[in-house]
Amino acid sequence: MHLKLSSLVTIALSLFYVTSCHAEEENWIELFNGKDTSGWRNPYDWGNAEVVDGEIHLTADKKFFLLTEEDFGDFVFEGEVKLPQGEANSGFMFRCHVEPNNVYGYQAEVDGSDRNWSGGLYDEGRRQWIWPSQSGRTTDKEFLKYEQESHDFFARPEIAAAFDRDGWNRYRITCQGDSIKIEVNDVVTTDIHDDLDKRGPIGIQHHGEKGQTYSFRNLRIRELE
Structure with a gap:
């Protein structure tokens, strides 16, 4: 009797797991159809976005962001x-704010320099670096300790090696309440709590280097309840 009950429980749990995984996969919303930039907008008077071979290519002479027309609050985003x-330098904006010729707010960093801060959290147009932290001038010992810890974190070999400078990189951003997690190629690079913004569009960035083309693909989102 106990063996039969145990088997039934195992089967039930297995079915629940398979059903849950299937439901999660069905709940993804494709933000980019691979053919055109439907569902996206450029709030700037400059910058160009075109679709080439299933990729969004951004070109510009000044920094700009291409944004989703829809806002999102709690979600898992992949791109x-x-x-x-x-x-070169770029980023994925999320829960951001939009004005004519201006976008600011949370950004998952895409860092092309030797600094290796890809996957960090940058507050575009406001507080600047949140993780890793940059304090500027301060004598606060606790803040300086936090700053050093954050820099040591990005110096770890597994974190520094997460980003492929010459290839494609998959970002996953998970926001739920004040929890923000960023993963680069399945490596967790940011996992903090910050409650400044709760909802806004998703954005992709051209940093403004003349003649440079930034490429994006496989952009999708799954909203969380």
């Missing part, structure tokens, strides 16, 4: 980015 050669 892939490839940086151009040479000096």
Whole structure:
């Protein structure tokens, strides 16, 4: 009797797991159809976005962001980015704020420099670096300790090696309440709590280097209850 009950419980749990995984997979919303930029908008008077071979290519002479027309609050977002050669920097905006010719708020960093801060959390147009932290001028010992810990974190070999400078990189951003987690190629690079913003569009960035093309693909989102 106990063996039969145990078997039934195991089967039930297995079915629940399979059903849950299937439901999660069905709940993904494709933000990019691979053909055009439907569902996206450019709030700037400059910058160009075109679709080439199933990728969004951004070109510009000044920094700009291409944004989703829809806002999102609690979600899991996934997207892939490839940086151009040479000096380059980009990011995925989320829960951000939009004005004419201006976008600010949370950004998952895409860092093309030797600093290796890809996957960090940057507050575009406001507080700047949140993780890793940059304090500027301060004598607060606790803050300086936090700053050092954050820099030591990004110096770890597994974190520094998470980002592929010359290839495609998959980002996953999970926001639920004040919890923010960023993963780069399945490596957790940011896992903090910050409650400044709760809802806004998703954005992709061109950093403004003339002649450079930034590429994005496989952009999708799953909203969380």
